[in-house]
Amino acid sequence: xxxxxxxxxxxxxxxxxxxxxxxxxxxxKDALRWLDKMSHSLRETSYQGVFTYQHGAAVQSxxxxxxxxxxxxxxxxxxxxxxxxxxxxxxxxxxxIHPGHRLLRIxxxxxxxxxxxxxxxxxxxxxxxxHRIAGRDAxxxxxxxxxxxxxxxxxxxxxxxxxLLKSQTVAQDGRVLERFQFAxxxxxxxxxxxxxxxxLHEAGHSHGARRPPAPASTPAWNVAWxxxxxMLTDAVADTSYNKSFTxxxxxxxxxxxxxxxxxxxxxxxxxxxxTTAYTRGTEISGRRVLVTVLGEVPVNTARRVADSIGWSExxxxxx
Amino acid sequence: MNxxxxxxxxxxxxxxxxxxxxxxxxxxxxxxxxxxAWRRFHVASHGLRSxxxxxxxxxxxxxxxxxxxxxxxxxxxxxxxxxxxGSIxxxxxxxxxxxxxEATLQQVLDNVGxxxxxxxxxxxxxxxxxxxxxxxxxxxxxxxxxxxxxEQEPGISAxxxxxxxxxxxxxxxxxxxxxxxxxxFAVAASVFAVVLVGSQFYGSQNQLAAGAPVVVAGAxxxxxxxxxxxxxxxxTANLAGYASPSxxxxxxxxxxxxxxxxxxxxxxxxxxxxxxxxxxxxEEAALNAPQGMMPYARVATFSTGE
Numbered sequence: 001x002x003x004x005x006x007x008x009x010x011x012x013x014x015x016x017x018x019x020x021x022x023x024x025x026x027x028x029k030d031a032l033r034w035l036d037k038m039s040h041s042l043r044e045t046s047y048q049g050v051f052t053y054q055h056g057a058a059v060q061s062x063x064x065x066x067x068x069x070x071x072x073x074x075x076x077x078x079x080x081x082x083x084x085x086x087x088x089x090x091x092x093x094x095x096x097i098h099p100g101h102r103l104l105r106i107x108x109x110x111x112x113x114x115x116x117x118x119x120x121x122x123x124x125x126x127x128x129x130x131h132r133i134a135g136r137d138a139x140x141x142x143x144x145x146x147x148x149x150x151x152x153x154x155x156x157x158x159x160x161x162x163x164l165l166k167s168q169t170v171a172q173d174g175r176v177l178e179r180f181q182f183a184x185x186x187x188x189x190x191x192x193x194x195x196x197x198x199x200l201h202e203a204g205h206s207h208g209a210r211r212p213p214a215p216a217s218t219p220a221w222n223v224a225w226x227x228x229x230x231m232l233t234d235a236v237a238d239t240s241y242n243k244s245f246t247x248x249x250x251x252x253x254x255x256x257x258x259x260x261x262x263x264x265x266x267x268x269x270x271x272x273x274x275t276t277a278y279t280r281g282t283e284i285s286g287r288r289v290l291v292t293v294l295g296e297v298p299v300n301t302a303r304r305v306a307d308s309i310g311w312s313e314x315x316x317x318x319x
Numbered sequence: 320m321n322x323x324x325x326x327x328x329x330x331x332x333x334x335x336x337x338x339x340x341x342x343x344x345x346x347x348x349x350x351x352x353x354x355x356a357w358r359r360f361h362v363a364s365h366g367l368r369s370x371x372x373x374x375x376x377x378x379x380x381x382x383x384x385x386x387x388x389x390x391x392x393x394x395x396x397x398x399x400x401x402x403x404x405g406s407i408x409x410x411x412x413x414x415x416x417x418x419x420x421e422a423t424l425q426q427v428l429d430n431v432g433x434x435x436x437x438x439x440x441x442x443x444x445x446x447x448x449x450x451x452x453x454x455x456x457x458x459x460x461x462x463x464x465x466x467x468x469x470e471q472e473p474g475i476s477a478x479x480x481x482x483x484x485x486x487x488x489x490x491x492x493x494x495x496x497x498x499x500x501x502x503x504f505a506v507a508a509s510v511f512a513v514v515l516v517g518s519q520f521y522g523s524q525n526q527l528a529a530g531a532p533v534v535v536a537g538a539x540x541x542x543x544x545x546x547x548x549x550x551x552x553x554x555t556a557n558l559a560g561y562a563s564p565s566x567x568x569x570x571x572x573x574x575x576x577x578x579x580x581x582x583x584x585x586x587x588x589x590x591x592x593x594x595x596x597x598x599x600x601x602e603e604a605a606l607n608a609p610q611g612m613m614p615y616a617r618v619a620t621f622s623t624g625e
Binding site for chain 1: 583584590592600605609613615617
């Protein structure tokens with residue numbers, strides 16, 4: 001696993017230098033520093049609280065706790081409405097930084113001598129005042145996409161710790177698609193959560209080692225087009241049925257299933273909250289497949305990514 | 320028309336063309352069958368006005384993407400910088416797909432003197448109007464269906480009358496002609512595109528380009544410091560007001576008989592895949608997105624086995 005982790009780091013680092021070479025207009029340095037602080041505090045701060053997830057008229061509450069002991073992180077979320085489900089992640093090393101967070105950590109870029117641009121090349125970051133959230137003073141940052149391939153966000157960060165207190169996803173026409181927001185938060189030591197649960201799910205973090213193998217013998221495939229700034233989240237095998245890509249804020253996953261029995265080509269779309277699922281039944285170089293692009297990106301993006309999927313043996317340069 | 324050219328033309332219409340495919344099409348523009356197919360595509364796109372064809376909402380975006388990748392498109396007036404080049408196309412696409420306020424657009428267009436510009440914009444707008452009718456219904460590959468419809472339609476295979484063909488594509492080099500009005504109206508578009516696209520977020524005060532001639536009405540959907548109402552994501556298109564009252568988001572326009580693909584409801588497949596893959600996606604989001612483990616709130620179904 002360690003070799004895989006190092007390989008992932010190398011992949012991430014080389015892709016990252018491509019990221020910062022992207023066009024970098026005058027970026028709001030304050031906002032960039034806040035995002036850096038947000039990324040660090042998410043991993044390094046101990047906290048617990050209750051947040052809501054809203055989309056449309058639906059609201060869900062969940063309890064979340066995050067604690068750090070030594071170099072290890074433990075966190076869990078427990079659903080408080082509907083089915084009693086808990087997701088638990090234990091023993092996640094603090095120095096295990098995934099590509100999405102690496103893209104936010106401008107401080108690391110400064111220290112490495114990199115251009116101080118990163119995510120600002122793809123989003124315009126605007127400080128937008130202050131607000132009170134979950135009883136704490138928070139700074140508001142508007143994150144505006146620089147192209148049509150991603151959504152915008154309005155995020156609120158705790159002024160003292162930088163912890164993310166609110167995140168809402170905004171479509172191009174200003175509609176709010178979904179919102180995560182803390183209703184109550186306690187920063188500091190974490191108490192044991194005694195809530196009854198029906199189902200416990202263990203979340204993994206081992207850079208792809210836990211992935212189940214591809215259902216059928218999926219040939220090696222790649223995605224030839226990505227919006228600027230997106231990179232693989234994990235060093236997965238080219239034959240994996242699932243690959244995910246992130247630009248540090250948005251993330252989408254691509255799934256390829258071999259479906260020899262597919263009777264009709266076509267495409268369909270489903271949306272829930274900020275998530276788009278675009279599924280297309282088609283033939284790629286003679287093989288019938290069902291490809292799905294699922295994530296918090298507009299349908300334009302999902303469709304273009306789906307268009308660009310091909311078998312690696314044809315393209316010659318696997319991603 | 321040979322099959323490969325047909326595929327290139329199809330890729331071109333769908334915005335998937337790379338420059339190689341575009342070169343191939345341009346080289347064959349002498350070929351009367353290619354010119355004919357291109358004209359028929361435009362006739363069919365005019366036919367989209369009736370809403371008879373359920374189409375992808377992003378056709379305009381992909382046309383713009385194809386135009387952006389066309390070398391001749393870079394021959395634009397000196398006032399545009401290279402940095403603006405890509406973003407103009409993107410802004411226009413965002414405008415066309417983003418349900419921009421039609422009253423505002425019309426107000427700006429009235430200030431644009433060139434009637435050819437107004438006419439070209441009207442044409443794009445017409446197609447866009449028709450596409451709005453099926454905004455959330457993604458159909459199958461658009462050009463394939465148009466081509467299939469064209470093959471089967473005896474009336475269309477005859478030469479369209481000059482009145483039906485936009486004047487600027489009637490001759491050889493129609494592709495170049497098509498570009499010119501788009502390039503020149505990009506100058507006017509760039510003036511208001513930044514205003515409209517930027518001001519759709521978070522109030523307009525900080526987003527207006529210097530010297531922008533118009534005040535954007537109705538753009539203050541989110542004021543930065545006031546709490547935001549979470550809008551029902553289903554009650555969408557009528558925000559902009561230009562979709563007709565009957566063009567409610569989830570209406571599926573009845574497809575022409577030749578386009579019905581029996582049996583597979585791909586929207587249902589997409590919904591089912593959304594459920595099935597949401598957990599896999601949330602695992603990656605929880606590790607990479609800034610919300611930490613919050614994305615698990617999106618997962619409706621957890622698999623019981625591991």
